Amino acid sequence: MNYRVTVIIPALLVCALSLRSADAVPDHAGHKPASGLKKELIADITEADFLKLGSAPKTVRITLVSALTANNGGMNFNGYAKGAAAYVIPLGWNVEVTFINPSPVPHSVLVVEREKIRKPQLGEPAFPGAGVPNAVLGISMKKVNFTFTASQVGEYAFACGFPIHALNGHWAALEISAEAKVPSVKLGDAAPREAH
Numbered sequence: 001m002n003y004r005v006t007v008i009i010p011a012l013l014v015c016a017l018s019l020r021s022a023d024a025v026p027d028h029a030g031h032k033p034a035s036g037l038k039k040e041l042i043a044d045i046t047e048a049d050f051l052k053l054g055s056a057p058k059t060v061r062i063t064l065v066s067a068l069t070a071n072n073g074g075m076n077f078n079g080y081a082k083g084a085a086a087y088v089i090p091l092g093w094n095v096e097v098t099f100i101n102p103s104p105v106p107h108s109v110l111v112v113e114r115e116k117i118r119k120p121q122l123g124e125p126a127f128p129g130a131g132v133p134n135a136v137l138g139i140s141m142k143k144v145n146f147t148f149t150a151s152q153v154g155e156y157a158f159a160c161g162f163p164i165h166a167l168n169g170h171w172a173a174l175e176i177s178a179e180a181k182v183p184s185v186k187l188g189d190a191a192p193r194e195a196h
């Protein structure tokens, strides 16, 4: 088998596998349904962890798990893709994020202005510290914490910074609101739930 054949055949196999993934979203090669997860990273995570009040005043704790399910080829946060999970944070609150990627496929998260999710690369976070370091490279089978202040009203997203992922739906909606008194999250068609 010559060099070209040995390279092309595995590449075609990867493409075929990625097209079989959930929802059949065409994306770049390398994605399979969420499998090979490092399960101990998410063993204790429940839906209550997706949004909780922090210990200090005006502090909220958010856990975002990528590839929690096979939805959208693993390009989801807590199982939701394409903004189907929607967070509202009151202006001025501190946000403590735990990001977990139990998957061997690299993912990341950073806060960006909502319109940026249409770009192949997301650039810098909208607020200082509002993302994992080197979001463009992503992490795999790891947990990272970061904290930021929701200091500007607007429509944002928690988006995966790995190239093309946000464009393919790897994002959750984030609104920073001057009217909201308590953080909330809406998951899919369920009613919004307030942090407590």
Ligand SMILES: [Cu+2]
Pocket (backbone or CB within 6 Å): 066, 075, 106, 107, 108, 160, 161, 162, 165, 166, 170
């Ligand atoms: Cu991703």
